Amino acid sequence: MVERQSEQADLFATPPTPAPLHDSQALLALLDRWQSNGWLRALDRALVGLLLEQQPEADPRVLLAAALVSHQLGHGHVCLDLTATLSEPDFALSLPPDGETGSDTLLPSQVLGGLSVADWRSALAASALVDSWQPAEGNRPLVLVGERLYLRRYWHYERQVVDSLGRRLGQPLPQTADLPARLQQLFATSQQRPDWQLLACALAARGRFSIITGGPGTGKTTTVVRLLGLLQTPAVAVGQPLRIRLAAPTGKAAARLTESIGQQVGALALDEAVKAAIPTEVSTLHRLLGSLPDSRHFRHHAGNPLALDVLVVDEASMIDLEMMACLLTALPEQARLILLGDKDQLASVEAGAVLGDLCRRADGGWYSAETRAWLEQVSGQSLAEAGLLEGQADTHALEQQTAMLRHSHRFGRDSGIGELARAVNHCDAEQARQLLSRGGFSDIRSRPLKGPGDPAFAALVLGEGGLPGYAGYLEQLRQGRPGAQVGGGDPAWEQWARSVLQAFDRFQLLCAVRKGDWGVEAVNQRVASLLCRRGLLAGEHGWYEGRPVLVTRNDYSLGLMNGDIGIALRIREPALNPAEPEREALRVAFPRNDGSGGIRFVLPSRLPDVESVFAMTVHKSQGSEFAHAALLLPPARNPVLTKELVYTAITRASAQFSLLESREGVFEEAVRTRVRRISGLALEPAGQS
Ligand SMILES: Nc1ncnc2c1ncn2[C@@H]1O[C@H](COP(=O)(O)OP(=O)(O)OP(=O)(O)O)[C@@H](O)[C@H]1O
Numbered sequence: 001m002v003e004r005q006s007e008q009a010d011l012f013a014t015p016p017t018p019a020p021l022h023d024s025q026a027l028l029a030l031l032d033r034w035q036s037n038g039w040l041r042a043l044d045r046a047l048v049g050l051l052l053e054q055q056p057e058a059d060p061r062v063l064l065a066a067a068l069v070s071h072q073l074g075h076g077h078v079c080l081d082l083t084a085t086l087s088e089p090d091f092a093l094s095l096p097p098d099g100e101t102g103s104d105t106l107l108p109s110q111v112l113g114g115l116s117v118a119d120w121r122s123a124l125a126a127s128a129l130v131d132s133w134q135p136a137e138g139n140r141p142l143v144l145v146g147e148r149l150y151l152r153r154y155w156h157y158e159r160q161v162v163d164s165l166g167r168r169l170g171q172p173l174p175q176t177a178d179l180p181a182r183l184q185q186l187f188a189t190s191q192q193r194p195d196w197q198l199l200a201c202a203l204a205a206r207g208r209f210s211i212i213t214g215g216p217g218t219g220k221t222t223t224v225v226r227l228l229g230l231l232q233t234p235a236v237a238v239g240q241p242l243r244i245r246l247a248a249p250t251g252k253a254a255a256r257l258t259e260s261i262g263q264q265v266g267a268l269a270l271d272e273a274v275k276a277a278i279p280t281e282v283s284t285l286h287r288l289l290g291s292l293p294d295s296r297h298f299r300h301h302a303g304n305p306l307a308l309d310v311l312v313v314d315e316a317s318m319i320d321l322e323m324m325a326c327l328l329t330a331l332p333e334q335a336r337l338i339l340l341g342d343k344d345q346l347a348s349v350e351a352g353a354v355l356g357d358l359c360r361r362a363d364g365g366w367y368s369a370e371t372r373a374w375l376e377q378v379s380g381q382s383l384a385e386a387g388l389l390e391g392q393a394d395t396h397a398l399e400q401q402t403a404m405l406r407h408s409h410r411f412g413r414d415s416g417i418g419e420l421a422r423a424v425n426h427c428d429a430e431q432a433r434q435l436l437s438r439g440g441f442s443d444i445r446s447r448p449l450k451g452p453g454d455p456a457f458a459a460l461v462l463g464e465g466g467l468p469g470y471a472g473y474l475e476q477l478r479q480g481r482p483g484a485q486v487g488g489g490d491p492a493w494e495q496w497a498r499s500v501l502q503a504f505d506r507f508q509l510l511c512a513v514r515k516g517d518w519g520v521e522a523v524n525q526r527v528a529s530l531l532c533r534r535g536l537l538a539g540e541h542g543w544y545e546g547r548p549v550l551v552t553r554n555d556y557s558l559g560l561m562n563g564d565i566g567i568a569l570r571i572r573e574p575a576l577n578p579a580e581p582e583r584e585a586l587r588v589a590f591p592r593n594d595g596s597g598g599i600r601f602v603l604p605s606r607l608p609d610v611e612s613v614f615a616m617t618v619h620k621s622q623g624s625e626f627a628h629a630a631l632l633l634p635p636a637r638n639p640v641l642t643k644e645l646v647y648t649a650i651t652r653a654s655a656q657f658s659l660l661e662s663r664e665g666v667f668e669e670a671v672r673t674r675v676r677r678i679s680g681l682a683l684e685p686a687g688q689s
Pocket residue numbers: 197214215216217218219220221222223260409410
């Protein structure tokens with residue numbers, strides 16, 4: 001009986017608080033284990049070491065929070081949200097990562113289980129490592145704002161963005177009386193009512209900052225080209241053309257925009273002199289700002305601002321917080337900044353979801369009565385039936401300069417891709433499933449996969465039933481190869497390489513995660529083995545002809561950008577001296593990405609930062625488009641499986657989309673989950689943000 005009582009007493013006793021929250025050494029041991037498991041980065045662990053050196057008596061709860069802020073940055077979150085972390089620790093921290101099932105290591109939920117938000121907050125506020133009061137005046141490494149903990153650098157970036165955009169929004173530009181007439185001229189053939197492209201131009205013309213957001217094919221490029229015509233016409237007339245620059249976050253996105261902007265400028269109904277003053281070349285943001293080797297600083301900054309009057313940045317959903325802060329710092333106060341992008345796409349891999357945060361309320365419009373009246377007056381169109389919500393100029397300052405394009409000119413109601421993208425964007429999993437399973441559209445389909453060896457996977461990868469697959473580019477590689485009589489240096493080699501790269505662009509497998517059976521790493525290997533077994537590739541390890549690779553780090557000496565795709569090809573090269581015969585060598589062919597259509601051939605040994613790209617993550621695919629995109633969803637629940645991820649994958653497809661499901665229900669779960677990027681970016685009246 002006595003024994004039973006003591007057993008019961010034990011059952012009801014408060015469990016002891018896990019040691020890592022009491023003892024720094026125990027915490028360090030735990031962090032070391034997490035690091036060796038691959039749960040934390042060396043960087044996250046090193047930060048704790050540095051803080052302990054600075055403050056040997058530091059509270060372990062503060063040190064753990066610091067490691068987690070750093071860990072969250074690696075997952076795209078600008079800060080650590082204490083409440084979100086404590087309410088579902090393992091999920092909020094994505095630990096164990098990528099669907100691993102755990103190990104004998106303590107899980108975050110076990111470590112944080114007994115901690116309350118109030119206690120954690122108090123420990124942080126009391127720490128000499130944390131500024132929680134007037135952080136702008138302090139210099140401690142961590143900053144606590146409400147329940148959000150930041151590394152100081154990221155808190156500073158966020159303030160820079162909020163302050164800079166706030167200043168720009170506070171300086172509307174005077175408008176000329178002929179604006180309505182000039183808008184009418186540019187949109188003479190307009191059919192839509194209201195025409196959001198026209199309204200977007202009007203809003204952007206009146207401010208130093210504006211956002212034009214819209215889904216695929218809603219006419220963002222078309223709109224911005226007309227806007228540039230609108231701005232440049234009076235400037236050219238007085239002999240002072242505006243200095244306009246166009247940029248995009250990646251080389252691939254820049255190349256796509258260079259191509260489409262070139263076509264659209266030619267079609268503008270404006271004077272040749274105005275058209276000639278609209279640039280068509282798009283550079284990457286890194287190039288625009290002037291990257292410095294081995295540094296996160298740029299040549300252009302507040303002390304050496306960019307020499308321009310108008311800057312347009314496309315694919316703005318891919319801009320991370322640090323880049324946005326650097327861009328705004330380098331932008332002259334008088335210059336106009338126009339961001340273009342699809343707010344519903346995934347954010348950049350780096351920390352911050354700037355466009356998504358800035359467009360949080362774009363669907364509702366939220367124009368003030370003055371903005372609305374002004375828009376109706378300059379456009380001659382009524383907004384009464386547009387279903388907009390009414391905002392206030394001061395509480396919705398950003399919304400007064402934001403336009404959302406609402407009509408897709410590429411994907412109409414008869415397009416399965418368009419309908420599926422819309423359903424997914426609305427988190428409507430049932431509708432999305434119906435669209436996929438009803439078979440009413442020939443451009444979308446889903447395939448259940450029983451396991452890694454499922455023949456349905458192999459069939460899709462090769463290219464079943466007339467759908468583009470990887471067999472296509474390999475066939476082009478074999479059949480288009482210049483004959484034995486074609487000498488090294490002959491343009492035929494470049495033409496062939498271009499055609500192989502174009503054929504490769506017709507299909508892409510997209511993965512949600514990197515690890516596991518359905519992650520990028522395993523799928524890349526599986527596809528290489530499959531193509532090798534079928535005799536389509538001569539190898540599957542190391543360098544072999546036909547290997548497609550993705551550049552994973554900018555290399556300025558080679559002119560290659562993170563995200564560029566090349567293919568290893570055996571080409572004939574001119575002999576180094578005339579006495580020697582020409583030789584064949586394996587080179588990696590990359591498009592020049594400057595609109596010229598040129599190819600550069602690079603020695604494989606000069607490419608340390610590349611990986612095979614039979615599969616790529618959805619994140620990496622942003623800014624690219626493929627005739628056929630296939631999304632592979634892994635079975636395990638994972639915070640990266642969100643509707644934004646699925647939407648981004650679907651909208652990479654220009655003609656065909658396939659969904660590959662490794663578990664029933666995983667698609668629905670993803671579509672019902674919204675991305676959570678933790679940040680404090682909000683342009684609210686002073687004092688609220
Ligand atoms: N007002 C319009 N009327 C008719 N066609 C249009 C209109 N606006 C755009 N288009 C056409 O729709 C297509 C997509 O336009 P555009 O490339 O400008 O869209 P986008 O939003 O930039 O697309 P992306 O998804 O590639 O970013 C183009 O073929 C373009 O010519």
